[in-house]
Amino acid sequence: MNNNIINEIKFVNEPILSYEIGSPERLELEKELNRIKNNFIDIPVIIGGKEIRTGSKGTCILPHNKNKIIGEFHKAEKKEVKMAIEDALKAKEKWEMMPWQSRVAIFLRAAELAAGPWRAKINAATMLSQSKTYKQAEIDSACELIDFFRYNASNLPQIYAEQPISPSKVWNKTEYRPLEGFIYAVSPFNFTSIATNLPCAPAIMGNVVLWKPASVAVYTAYVVYEILKEAGLPDGVINFIPGNAGEISDIVLKNKYLSGIHFTGSTKVFQDMWTKVGNNITNYRTFPRLVGETGGKDFIIVHDSANIESASRGLINGAFEYQGQKCSAASRAYIAKSLWPNIKEIIVEKASKIKTGDIEEIDTFMGAVIDQKSFNTIKSYIDYAKKSDDAEIIFGGNYDDSYGYFIEPTIILAKDPHFKTMEEEIFGPVLTIYVYDDKEFAETLKSVDNTSNYALTGALFAKDRYAIDQAQKALVNAAGNFYINDRPTGAVVGQQPFGGARLSGTNDKAGSKINLMRWISPRVTKETLSN
Ligand code: NAD
Numbered sequence: 444m445n446n447n448i449i450n451e452i453k454f455v456n457e458p459i460l461s462y463e464i465g466s467p468e469r470l471e472l473e474k475e476l477n478r479i480k481n482n483f484i485d486i487p488v489i490i491g492g493k494e495i496r497t498g499s500k501g502t503c504i505l506p507h508n509k510n511k512i513i514g515e516f517h518k519a520e521k522k523e524v525k526m527a528i529e530d531a532l533k534a535k536e537k538w539e540m541m542p543w544q545s546r547v548a549i550f551l552r553a554a555e556l557a558a559g560p561w562r563a564k565i566n567a568a569t570m571l572s573q574s575k576t577y578k579q580a581e582i583d584s585a586c587e588l589i590d591f592f593r594y595n596a597s598n599l600p601q602i603y604a605e606q607p608i609s610p611s612k613v614w615n616k617t618e619y620r621p622l623e624g625f626i627y628a629v630s631p632f633n634f635t636s637i638a639t640n641l642p643c644a645p646a647i648m649g650n651v652v653l654w655k656p657a658s659v660a661v662y663t664a665y666v667v668y669e670i671l672k673e674a675g676l677p678d679g680v681i682n683f684i685p686g687n688a689g690e691i692s693d694i695v696l697k698n699k700y701l702s703g704i705h706f707t708g709s710t711k712v713f714q715d716m717w718t719k720v721g722n723n724i725t726n727y728r729t730f731p732r733l734v735g736e737t738g739g740k741d742f743i744i745v746h747d748s749a750n751i752e753s754a755s756r757g758l759i760n761g762a763f764e765y766q767g768q769k770c771s772a773a774s775r776a777y778i779a780k781s782l783w784p785n786i787k788e789i790i791v792e793k794a795s796k797i798k799t800g801d802i803e804e805i806d807t808f809m810g811a812v813i814d815q816k817s818f819n820t821i822k823s824y825i826d827y828a829k830k831s832d833d834a835e836i837i838f839g840g841n842y843d844d845s846y847g848y849f850i851e852p853t854i855i856l857a858k859d860p861h862f863k864t865m866e867e868e869i870f871g872p873v874l875t876i877y878v879y880d881d882k883e884f885a886e887t888l889k890s891v892d893n894t895s896n897y898a899l900t901g902a903l904f905a906k907d908r909y910a911i912d913q914a915q916k917a918l919v920n921a922a923g924n925f926y927i928n929d930r931p932t933g934a935v936v937g938q939q940p941f942g943g944a945r946l947s948g949t950n951d952k953a954g955s956k957i958n959l960m961r962w963i964s965p966r967v968t969k970e971t972l973s974n
Contacts, residue, residue: 445542450604452547454597454937457558457589462577464805468563472577475567476803479513486516486665488523488685491530492678495523501685503662506574507801507811507847513571516661518686524653524694527682531625531651532700534679539621539649541677543603547596550647553674554592557585561670565663569635572662574810574847576802579765580635582933584663587636590936591954595640595647598956602963612973619963621649623729624702626962627695628681629688629716630664631708632657632813633768637736639667640953641705642681648962650703652681653695657708659813661685692716697723703732703962707770707953709868710737710897710946732961736941736948738868739770739899741922741931742891744914745786746905747779747881753928754782754904755789761902761930762874763797763852766809768817771900771924771932771941775865776876777887783878787837794838794852811847812871818848821871824864828855833862834875860890868897884910888917899943900924900931923950 460468486503487494496517503514519527538546557565562585569575569584607615626645630638642654656664668683684691695701696719704720706713713735720731743761745754761773778786802810812818822842828834839853855875857865864875879887891901901922903914911927918925923943924934934941940952951958 445544447544449544449600452551452597452600454594456935456937457586457593459581459586462581471563472567475563476571479567479571480511483512484514484662484665486514486661486685488517488519489668489683490523490527490679491534491682497523501658501661503572505571505847506659506813507849509844509847514662516665516685519684519691520686521690521694524684524691527653527684528625528695528698528700530679531653531682534677535625535651538651538677538680543599543649546647546649547599549671549675550592550643551596553670553676554589554596556670556673557589557592561666561673565635565666565670568663568666570802573632573635573660573813574802575765576807576810577805584635587634587936588639588667591636591640592643594937594954595644595959598959599647602956602959607967612971614970614972616968616970618966618968619648620966621645622702622732622962622964624700626650626652626703626705627701628652628654628705629692629708630654630656630660632660633765633770635660635663635667637707637953638664641707643671644953644958645703645705645962646676646680648959650962651679653684654681655684655686655688655691658685658688688712692719696720697726699726699728701727701731702729704734706735708735708737713737713948734949734951734958734961736770736943736951736953737946738897739772739943739947740775740866740868740895740897741771741773741900743773743776743902743904743931744887744891745776745778745782746884746903746907746910746914747781748907748910749779749782749904750906750928751782751785751789755786755793757902757904757930758786758790758874759793759797761932763794763809763872764932766812766850767872767874768812768870769932771934773902773931774869774874775894776874777860777891778876778878779881779884780878781881790854791838794854797852799849799851809852809872811849814848815844817870818842818844818850821850821869821873824867824869824871824873825850825853828864828875831862833858834864839872861894866894885913885917888914892918892921896946897943898922898945899947900926902926902929902931904928920944923947
């Protein structure tokens, strides 16, 4: 009998483990890294719980050792995509009728598995397939992923408890129905946690999902799928369909029962999907919900009152952790002229100490960028800066893809605040700096606001409270996540709900009630008790 009333599921952030040499977590992680490298796996498409091997395959490689193949994955083709839609819709009734406590229990169990017996597996997979250091993997594929599971679970009873008022003789009630149809979740390569949340947030609210992971991160996505299966997720609720994004999307986006898209990735791809949905709008059974968190051109401003040491640390960590491949990574900075000589000296020194290389070595700070395409794009921006009279490379600028896709941390000094690398998303370890006159703080804020069409994250380093207030006002629409005296990366679930506006996305704040609300459609019932 399921008649308990649960008002609160307590949430606390998962603690970050230290991985000191000789610690149990480090030994376990090393074991898993070796196991993955020595065991080639064959990853199927999974539809309605059935494993399907289509024979059309992609490979899973290590970006920092590009000839090392750790597995292959089968690509879903037209037939499998259609089958996935049918099986998802078949699973829908039973899933949405399941008591919510049971649904939540599955994801709370998944969190426990990821925190315990699967922690080393998911971290090792993230390190190898996405070239993350153990520190970056631990905060992503362990802590943030676990936090998403638990925080969504803790928000769910609060949403369901929100009820309308009922005057005398009337009883009003709201039911929070899942959407009619299925959700299409399309995930990026750079965060295992985000990739996991994209199918799981709609699923916890009672929806069925088709999940297309990024091809370069299928290996980790498959480990996530295994965790969900182990946690008891019923067949057909999340269908795993790696493959060619364009071909899969063409079928999915035309389907009458598409009820939502949950996307994280580049702006261009989201715009393309939105256009296709628009073109097909008269053919759907419902208006699909479009939720997308997309690109960024995230900034750091250093005011002349800033603490030089903390600003310099923010610039280096904000720009170069995970090779600058965080959507929130600092990629343009505006520094007050009076502080520049000191800051320049410190950041060049800090950058020169960054070790780029094999992510398995404990002192490596940066691994490789994700693939050849990304390497070529980043390289082209660096080459552009090298050739330009409007910029000077003050640190780095070298790259080498002979063994893996390695790019040195690169700092560009631009003479023009609208220099190409100040404006366009590069998604790599490249920071461009513009030095402004201390007296032109107000104009600089305007320039920060106007320079980019993105509005994801931004940071200000300053002690002067008037300057802080002035910046907060001037930049109100320039960032969905704004940081004062901290780097613009490292949002923590439940503490800094994440997302940006303008061309950075729909700002539905992953890992918050706002996001979960997008996957439900309330039905309100009025019952008159006196008739
Ligand atoms: P991407 O856009 O290349 O790929 C994202 C997903 O879209 C992948 O699964 C890919 O296969 C799929 N895709 C590609 N073409 C498609 C198409 N035509 N139709 C449908 N799906 C398609 O992005 P990426 O390289 O994986 O990730 C980097 C980008 O993601 C950056 O722009 C970054 O800023 C953004 N990002 C944003 C956030 C955020 O919260 N705002 C978080 C992480 C990443």
